[in-house]
Amino acid sequence: MTSETSHSAAVFEKRLRDSAAETQAALVAMLNGDALADETVRPSNLLAAMRHGTLNGGKRLRPFLVRETAAMLGGNAAAALRVGVALECLHCYSLIHDDLPAMDDDDLRRGQPTVHKAYDEATAILAGDALLTYAFDIIAAPETDFSDRQKIELVLALSRAAGMGGMVGGQVLDIEAEKTHPNEADIVTLQAMKTGALLRFACEAGAIAAGASAADRQTMRKFGETVGLSFQLADDLLDVTSDAATLGKATGKDAGRGKGTLVALHGTEWAEKRLDALTEEAENLLSPYGEKAAILRQAARFIADRKS
Amino acid sequence: MTSETSHSAAVFEKRLRDSAAETQAALVAMLNGDALADETVRPSNLLAAMRHGTLNGGKRLRPFLVRETAAMLGGNAAAALRVGVALECLHCYSLIHDDLPAMDDDDLRRGQPTVHKAYDEATAILAGDALLTYAFDIIAAPETDFSDRQKIELVLALSRAAGMGGMVGGQVLDIEAEKTHPNEADIVTLQAMKTGALLRFACEAGAIAAGASAADRQTMRKFGETVGLSFQLADDLLDVTSDAATLGKATGKDAGRGKGTLVALHGTEWAEKRLDALTEEAENLLSPYGEKAAILRQAARFIADRKS
Numbered sequence: 001m002t003s004e005t006s007h008s009a010a011v012f013e014k015r016l017r018d019s020a021a022e023t024q025a026a027l028v029a030m031l032n033g034d035a036l037a038d039e040t041v042r043p044s045n046l047l048a049a050m051r052h053g054t055l056n057g058g059k060r061l062r063p064f065l066v067r068e069t070a071a072m073l074g075g076n077a078a079a080a081l082r083v084g085v086a087l088e089c090l091h092c093y094s095l096i097h098d099d100l101p102a103m104d105d106d107d108l109r110r111g112q113p114t115v116h117k118a119y120d121e122a123t124a125i126l127a128g129d130a131l132l133t134y135a136f137d138i139i140a141a142p143e144t145d146f147s148d149r150q151k152i153e154l155v156l157a158l159s160r161a162a163g164m165g166g167m168v169g170g171q172v173l174d175i176e177a178e179k180t181h182p183n184e185a186d187i188v189t190l191q192a193m194k195t196g197a198l199l200r201f202a203c204e205a206g207a208i209a210a211g212a213s214a215a216d217r218q219t220m221r222k223f224g225e226t227v228g229l230s231f232q233l234a235d236d237l238l239d240v241t242s243d244a245a246t247l248g249k250a251t252g253k254d255a256g257r258g259k260g261t262l263v264a265l266h267g268t269e270w271a272e273k274r275l276d277a278l279t280e281e282a283e284n285l286l287s288p289y290g291e292k293a294a295i296l297r298q299a300a301r302f303i304a305d306r307k308s
Numbered sequence: 309m310t311s312e313t314s315h316s317a318a319v320f321e322k323r324l325r326d327s328a329a330e331t332q333a334a335l336v337a338m339l340n341g342d343a344l345a346d347e348t349v350r351p352s353n354l355l356a357a358m359r360h361g362t363l364n365g366g367k368r369l370r371p372f373l374v375r376e377t378a379a380m381l382g383g384n385a386a387a388a389l390r391v392g393v394a395l396e397c398l399h400c401y402s403l404i405h406d407d408l409p410a411m412d413d414d415d416l417r418r419g420q421p422t423v424h425k426a427y428d429e430a431t432a433i434l435a436g437d438a439l440l441t442y443a444f445d446i447i448a449a450p451e452t453d454f455s456d457r458q459k460i461e462l463v464l465a466l467s468r469a470a471g472m473g474g475m476v477g478g479q480v481l482d483i484e485a486e487k488t489h490p491n492e493a494d495i496v497t498l499q500a501m502k503t504g505a506l507l508r509f510a511c512e513a514g515a516i517a518a519g520a521s522a523a524d525r526q527t528m529r530k531f532g533e534t535v536g537l538s539f540q541l542a543d544d545l546l547d548v549t550s551d552a553a554t555l556g557k558a559t560g561k562d563a564g565r566g567k568g569t570l571v572a573l574h575g576t577e578w579a580e581k582r583l584d585a586l587t588e589e590a591e592n593l594l595s596p597y598g599e600k601a602a603i604l605r606q607a608a609r610f611i612a613d614r615k616s
Contacts, residue, residue, distance in 0.1 A: 102429035121410035148456035
């Protein structure tokens with residue numbers, strides 16, 4: 001690594017950390033009972049469980065992608081932040097429900113007790129439900145400074161990315177895959193739905209937030225899809241090569257469950273080459289945007305190369 | 309009962325049944341995998357569980373209230389039907405999650421196995437998540453013939469009615485109430501959130517669907533709140549006075565759990581008087597609309613007097 005790329009990587013990582021801190025601050029403010037003032041009651045225990053499930057660190061990659069895509073295309077940063085927070089609420093709901101005993105039955109998430117361990121199962125189910133619902137509230141709220149058209153496009157794209165044809169559908173396929181031993185095409189489909197759909201939405205949402213042309217929106221959707229594939233492949237690779245201390249969660253789980261991944265099918269060397277190819281594909285999609293796309297280019301590389 | 313009111317009740321009940329059949333047909337069409345054509349996959353098992361949780365009869369009271377409020381105020385019936393279907397999907401998600409072992413642990417719903425009994429817990433959690441998400445999809449979809457402003461108002465009102473300050477928050481308070489023995493005011497608040505919020509939304513949504521004035525919208529919101537109180541009080545009364553065969557679900561559960569209800573606090577005679585007072589209040593709210601409000605007037609009476 002030359003000192004120039006090392007400098008550039010340090011700048012990128014600071015930018016990612018700053019964005020995560022901004023998302024965290026917005027989540028803290030928005031999940032504070034006092035800030036939610038109107039005539040109704042919000043049970044403090046529910047809010048505490050929602051905070052437990054959302055404020056526990058994380059890279060906040062999805063809000064970062066919303067933010068940087070919007071920035072590249074000239075969007076309103078404050079409104080993009082609110083969309084990023086909505087997306088993070090939705091992502092965290094999915095983690096809370098995935099961790100439940102009836103699903104992955106995980107006790108730890110980022111080194112901390114999962115919501116159903118820290119509270120109880122009923123509270124975890126309801127905290128997830130509330131976060132999913134709140135995501136749509138945040139987008140539609142008057143405080144989110146977009147046109148009605150932009151908001152409706154965001155609601156529609158988010159509900160499709162998150163629903164039966166997206167993340168939730170992918171989770172069902174993933175559970176079924178433990179029994180059915182899917183082929184390569186099935187694995188790609190389920191991963192594109194389970195984890196890819198929200199990353200694709202993040203980039204598409206940045207384009208909607210910027211009021212981008214249909215062509216730019218399509219390009220950014222494709223970019224999100226591509227980094228989504230990278231993200232999952234890197235995840236599967238880390239499950240094989242990393243250890244629990246580095247990752248903050250159990251590793252080797254996929255193999256333990258006989259779960260089909262592309263790494264299990266083709267090996268780690270193939271996976272590393274495939275990650276390079278995906279990163280190149282993502283970079284090619286960004287070429288029309290020149291220097292403005294520098295951060296997203298680094299993001300694509302970061303997602304493929306990440307070590308945790 | 310005079311033969312005139314008996315005739316009128318028969319007409320009302322036919323109208324309610326016809327509306328339920330219309331909602332059912334729309335749900336069948338919309339939860340059919342073939343109708344959901346685009347590039348993604350929707351797992352057939354997930355769709356089957358969603359159908360199991362939504363197509364099992366019911367009076368479809370919430371879509372009926374959307375429809376009749378919209379009709380009274382001159383709204384587009386086809387678009388109001390879509391909002392009613394969205395609301396019914398959301399209502400059914402809440403039933404699926406409420407029935408889970410970690411929540412009410414119910415094996416039967418309307419005489420049929422609950423979703424987690426017919427499928428499994430993971431599928432029930434995910435079917436609920438998918439139905440909640442789909443509710444927002446339906447509202448925002450191009451097929452729903454409203455202005456963007458109307459759609460955003462519907463998304464915002466629905467997310468608030470369903471979320472931490474509405475239905476989900478009420479469910480948390482309800483679970484806590486089994487331990488904390490809430491006073492009368494607490495019971496009223498939790499019921500207004502747990503069951504009242506969606507009925508209030510149904511009537512408010514009808515007003516939004518009709519592009520009604522702020523004053524009409526406020527009146528219909530209040531009407532919905534009032535019939536919501538009636539609905540819950542009638543439910544608590546039925547839990548004491550009815551039997552499982554008539555109701556299609558277990559009865560006497562509230563007392564068995566030491567759960568505070570207004571009926572437990574004040575007795576059945578008080579509850580019947582209170583139901584009359586609430587119906588009168590609801591009718592007074594409708595008086596500005598004269599004959600146009602005939603159906604909603606009967607709906608208020610029906611909700612208070614229902615025997616199942």
